[in-house]
Amino acid sequence: MSAESILQTFNLGKRYGQRWAVKQLNLDIKRADVFGFLGPNGAGKSTTIRMLLSLIKPTEGSVSLFGHELHRHRAQALKSVGGIVEKPDFYLYLSAVRNLEIVGALNGGIHRARIFEVLDLVGLRGRERDKVKTYSHGMKQRLGIAQALLSNPDMVILDEPTSGLDPQGMKEVRGLITHLSRDQQKTVVLSSHLLNEVEHVATRMAIINKGELVVQGGVHELLNQGEGFVLLQAEPKRAVKRVLKASTKIVSKFVDEPDCIKIFMDFADVPALNQSLVRNGVRVQAIVPRRSLEDYFLSITESEDSRR
Numbered sequence: 052m053s054a055e056s057i058l059q060t061f062n063l064g065k066r067y068g069q070r071w072a073v074k075q076l077n078l079d080i081k082r083a084d085v086f087g088f089l090g091p092n093g094a095g096k097s098t099t100i101r102m103l104l105s106l107i108k109p110t111e112g113s114v115s116l117f118g119h120e121l122h123r124h125r126a127q128a129l130k131s132v133g134g135i136v137e138k139p140d141f142y143l144y145l146s147a148v149r150n151l152e153i154v155g156a157l158n159g160g161i162h163r164a165r166i167f168e169v170l171d172l173v174g175l176r177g178r179e180r181d182k183v184k185t186y187s188h189g190m191k192q193r194l195g196i197a198q199a200l201l202s203n204p205d206m207v208i209l210d211e212p213t214s215g216l217d218p219q220g221m222k223e224v225r226g227l228i229t230h231l232s233r234d235q236q237k238t239v240v241l242s243s244h245l246l247n248e249v250e251h252v253a254t255r256m257a258i259i260n261k262g263e264l265v266v267q268g269g270v271h272e273l274l275n276q277g278e279g280f281v282l283l284q285a286e287p288k289r290a291v292k293r294v295l296k297a298s299t300k301i302v303s304k305f306v307d308e309p310d311c312i313k314i315f316m317d318f319a320d321v322p323a324l325n326q327s328l329v330r331n332g333v334r335v336q337a338i339v340p341r342r343s344l345e346d347y348f349l350s351i352t353e354s355e356d357s358r359r
Contacts, residue, residue, distance in 0.1 A: 054081035057206065057238060058103070063112035065098050072098045073262045076112070080240060080255075082205075085232045087253035087270070088242040089348060095262040096242045097137055100210045103240075104134050117205070134208035134240075139195030143184035147175055147194050150183060154198055161201055169197040173227060189220030196227065206238040207231060213248050221248055228252050250344035260352045274347055275340055281314040281321060284336040285328060288312075294331050298324060311337075 058080040065073045073095040080086045090096050101107045103114055105125050114121040119128035141150045148166060155161030170179045173193040183191065192212055199207050209228075213221045229252055231237045243249050249256065250270070257267040266273065285291050291312060295305050301320040306313040316324065318340045328335055 054083065056080065057082050057117050058240070059115045060099075060103075061113045061115070063099070063102060063114060064110050065095075065102060065107065066110040071262050073102070073109075073259075076259070076262075076264050078257055078264070078267065080238065082238055083232060083236055084255050085228060085239045085241060085253050087249035087256035088240060088259070089246065089249060089256055089344075090244065090259040091352065092244055094244075094259045096244075096259060097210055098262075099259070100134065100136055100208055100240075100242055103208060104132070104136065105129060106136065131205040132208065133199035133202060133204035133206070134210070135195040135199050135212065136210045138214075139191065139198060141183045141191065141194065144182055146182055147179045147186075147197075150194070151198060151201060155201055158202060165201065165203070169200045172200065172230075173197045174223065187220075189216045189223070192216060192220070192224065193227070196224070200231075204237070206240065208240040208242075210242045211244070212241065213243065213245055221245075225251050246344045246348050256344075258348060258352065265352065270344070274344065275318055279315075279318060279346060280341055281316060281318075281324075282308075282337070282339045282341055283312045283314055284310070285312070285338075286334050286336070290331055290333050291328065294324075294328050294333065298327060 056079050058078065060076050060078045063073060063076040064071060076099060088096055088099070098107070102109050105121055108122075114128075116128035117131055121128045142153070147170060151161070151166045151169070155166065167176070167179070170176050173196050175190065175193055175197065178186070178190065183194065186194065196207075196209065196212060199209065213224050216224065225248065228239050228241065232239055241249060241253065253270050255267075255269050256273070258265040283291070295302050295312070295314065301316055301324060303315040305315065314324075321338060321340060325335060325338055
């Protein structure tokens with residue numbers, strides 16, 4: 052049984068004057084996804100998120116959230132959604148607690164215990180009474196996520212949540228996203244241009260370029276298509292290299308690493324290479340296809356640009 056779709060867009064588009072910021076975008080996000088929404092700066096990610104949160108109206112197309120058409124049933128559709136867009140804004144001379152109390156009041160009132168619960172979740176307990184002006188950039192980002200979680204939504208939409216963070220801050224946000232998905236069963240939509248960050252946490256993804264959808268699907272499935280590299284552990288090394296040198300039709304090149312051999316080739320040819328190795332008396336211990344999200348992203352966006 053396929054997972055339930057809880058956010059879908061249908062030919063969604065936004066035009067400013069004669070320029071389409073987003074054009075004919077069709078997204079399909081499943082329950083409990085960590086959905087990476089990727090693209091270069093200026094690709095239309097933030098514009099799309101603003102439309103998903105009903106902060107701006109689309110020029111064309113529609114959005115369905117939890118079975119409700121967003122334009123017609125805005126309150127019902129957004130009832131189970133929380134989000135932050137780009138840099139979250141706060142009253143800098145008020146505490147984190149007071150900021151969240153104000154947001155809660157604007158949304159019909161939030162129990163005080165929930166405020167402390169989300170502050171604990173994002174790691175701000177102990178600093179909750181301090182004025183936000185004393186917070187680091189990373190702490191403000193985490194407070195923004197706390198604000199998005201305040202109403203205990205089923206879906207959280209985060210626009211560039213690791214932007215400007217140091218490595219430790221990025222690690223903390225990654226851990227929080229993983230916790231929300233794995234332990235609290237929340238759907239997380241994560242917009243970013245930092246591909247290595249998304250690769251650590253996303254289960255499914257879409258790549259947008261110049262306002263248009265390029266590709267969409269499971270991260271594992273997409274990264275195991277086309278050419279990348281294979282990590283091979285096998286003995287004896289001399290026989291392995293002899294086979295690789297004779298396999299120029301399927302092996303682009305190979306590099307001898309300390310504990311394995313790194314082979315650049317099309318993933319579709321891995322079974323043929325494995326058979327050739329075994330046939331020549333090689334003991335194959337492990338043969339693992341690998342490609343980074345950055346490699347995939349560049350190959351997809353560059354090929355898309357060349358067709359335009």
